[in-house]
Amino acid sequence: MTHYTKGKKLRIAIDAMGGDFAPAEIVKGAIMGARELKAEIILTGIVPDIEREVAKHKVDGITYRIVEATDVIRDGQEAAYEVFKKPKNSISIAAKMVKDGEADVMVSAGNTGACMVAAMQHFGMLPGLDRPMIGGAFLGLAPRTVLLDMGAVVGAQPYHMVNFAVAGTVYVRSFMGIENPTVGLLNVGAEEGKGNELAKAAYPLLKKSGLNFIGNVEGMDIPLGKANVIVCDGFVGNIIIKFCEGIGRTATKWLDKELKDSVDSSVLKNTNDKLYKLLSPATAMGGGPMWGVGGVACVAHGAADASQIVGTMRQAKLALESDFVGKLKAELERIQGLVNQQ
């Protein structure tokens, strides 16, 4: 499916209709990103809506196309199913552009479940995987640690934890340049044999995975960066990243009150902005690749603004150029001989 060769102009299909601030912030970000990355952009969605937004910006020197999508997937429990019912939605059209070789990567700030389904449908799953995963270095305080899964795989099986560990290892190797990343299993105690059924069953699988497995890690080990890759069920990962976001909001508010008479207000504002970004996962990530599908699909936070769309576009470029998908595929094939999946 990948028709991209290094040095060629990158073509990014962007779902212009997904996200809380679509299409305005998406189109704005796409144009900013196209300029920065010297990329071609393909905006998918309702044509007059996109044209109206494009008209607000300078597009000299920018190569862009608008491709019609007649439907828009809205948030809600049915979003993932709507992808099948409305195949001409802006997410699926973007995914299809990549599949058909008309774009190299896709970016969306739309519903995560819908993006997962569209990516699975058009890109297929990598060998041994049954569903995509979401992970990343969500915590600025621990920049060399990725956590996964963050909510794509709720109710994981033991073999999923090995998949997470493989994906995390490849990610850290590709994006952080760490050759032999350490892997930890998130648990309630350090000793083998601790934890719930999932953790107990996953431990021996990770042990024989051939990965750099260092054993169980506990909650405090995430911010302390004790392992480069920390794996857990998507239920736990999702709660942690959102908990951290809430801490970011409440802690900075507290600091604001506490220090307002002792620090220059602009210094305090600057510190709080930085701390919030270090703690607030969505802001810190901008967006990242969906892991496990046979192509590059990067998902931005639903509340993404233009600059976060640019951040997500950067991630998409990096994923493509580092051949993240190809490396992950190779590592998954290697691991299948070692770990009995299912």
Add this chain to the structure above:
Amino acid sequence: MTHYTKGKKLRIAIDAMGGDFAPAEIVKGAIMGARELKAEIILTGIVPDIEREVAKHKVDGITYRIVEATDVIRDGQEAAYEVFKKPKNSISIAAKMVKDGEADVMVSAGNTGACMVAAMQHFGMLPGLDRPMIGGAFLGLAPRTVLLDMGAVVGAQPYHMVNFAVAGTVYVRSFMGIENPTVGLLNVGAEEGKGNELAKAAYPLLKKSGLNFIGNVEGMDIPLGKANVIVCDGFVGNIIIKFCEGIGRTATKWLDKELKDSVDSSVLKNTNDKLYKLLSPATAMGGGPMWGVGGVACVAHGAADASQIVGTMRQAKLALESDFVGKLKAELERIQGLVNQQ
């Protein structure tokens, strides 16, 4: 079992041997607490060790006894079983003092699993419960929110979530004076039907519990204090409180660097100390009652120092005087008619 009548001198049995800094910090804290609370203290453990520590302090006006325990339970996976194998350990002796009416409450900074077993054995479980729970207002940023379970019940069943909700409700009512506490189910999304199997099955039980159930809450809702009682499996709760402890350590370290040239150093130190306490659950709690057993057993953090032992003694007094156990028992009896347990 409770022989205590209000106004009478409170008798606290204290495991002098449990905790990282036992017996020194425990004995020191016990004496400080005895003075503050005008309580009698009964120190259980190795007699010469305790006597040596007592000799270091002024004990004028303090009523204290030393009761011999020939064994000390060490931390580790076998701790809970050791309680049966070595019935003359300092935790069990303290529990037995309460059972026999020679003390009103017990306090230990020893192994949590061992304390649970000793309390179950000597106090029994309240009706409808099969094991103790651990909860509390762990986050200073959300002082009117309790989270449970924090690690006593790993691999909870749906009916456990109702037990947690009942215990949390009674706790908030007794200790915070909130008449009708709101209860939230920790989950990955707000809508009913979201989440893992446990959450999906617990939701309808909570709905018909007669408690003030407000539905699902997400990770960010813990620091935002969206509900007074937030219930989750002990696996999740344990990871969250430890994660928060790690954030406390890393965030204050970051702030120290970031602001060292902009703020007076004593102001910065004071702010960071406060923030650490707001974020670090163990420090913030000091210790609290074990929930679900038929008597008051308060467990302090393993790393507790003397002042945290005093904090735990205060909690024990409060638990006894507010009749936490009696109220919890009544509420559990009420709920049994409404929710089919198991």
